[in-house]
Amino acid sequence: MEGDNLKKTIFLILLVVISAYLFIFQWKLAPRPIYSLITNSIDLSKENISGLKLHQDINSPSFIKEYGKIQSLNDNNSYDYFNLKNGLVIATDKNSHMIIRIIVNDNHDKKLVTQNGIKLGDLSEKVVKLYGKNYYKxxxxxTDILGYIDKKNQTTLEFWCVENKIQMIRLDIASIN
Known part of the structure; x- marks a missing residue:
């Protein structure tokens, strides 16, 4: 009987130690929704990538005029991905055709910028200077990621960095995986 209690005690101690280690040292690897709990919100209601905004309908006349009729690049069960001109990739909700994610990962002409003027190749320090210190890492x-969240509008803006330089920008609704 004493041996069983000792085994349970050792198991519980190990469980607590391992859990504490994972929480303290591996928090950067936590899923994105965790950060909405621990990060102060900023206003991203006007955020866009060179005029392209979340919740735009890809079948609207204004979208088609700017980008043309687009064909699906890649899809999964919940949303479709599309390649647009100039290195933009978007994801849309399958049912509503509304944009739920905008990705900039190829920007040869340097014209694709965020609302505050951030583009690929900029330093992460510039992001913090323009968007503020209410971010998560x-x-x-x-890849190291600096992220901002707008809790009111359920929007996230992430800057993916390699050696402190922005390599990808991702603007999406907070609930997308």
Whole structure:
């Protein structure tokens, strides 16, 4: 009987130590929704990438005039991805055709910028200077990410950095995976 209690005690101690380690040292690897709990909100209601905004309908006349009729690049069960001109990639909700994610990962002409003028190649310090200190840091696919969240509008803006330079910009609704 005493041996069983000792084993349970050792197991619980190990469980607490491992959990504490994961929480303290691996928090940067936590899923994105965790950061909405620990990060102060900023206003991203006017955020766009060179005029392209979340919740735009890809079948609207204004969108088609600017980008043409687009074909699906890649899809999954919940949303479709599309390549637009100039290195933009968008994801849309399958049912509503509304834009729920905008990605800039190829910007040869340097014309794709955020509302505050951030473009690929800029330093992460410039992001903090223009967007403020209410950001979270996380890692995904070996890349450091600075993220901002607008809790009221359920929007996130992430800057994926390699060696302190912006390599990808991702603007999306907070609930997208």
């Amino acid at each position: 996380r890692q995904e696919q070996g």
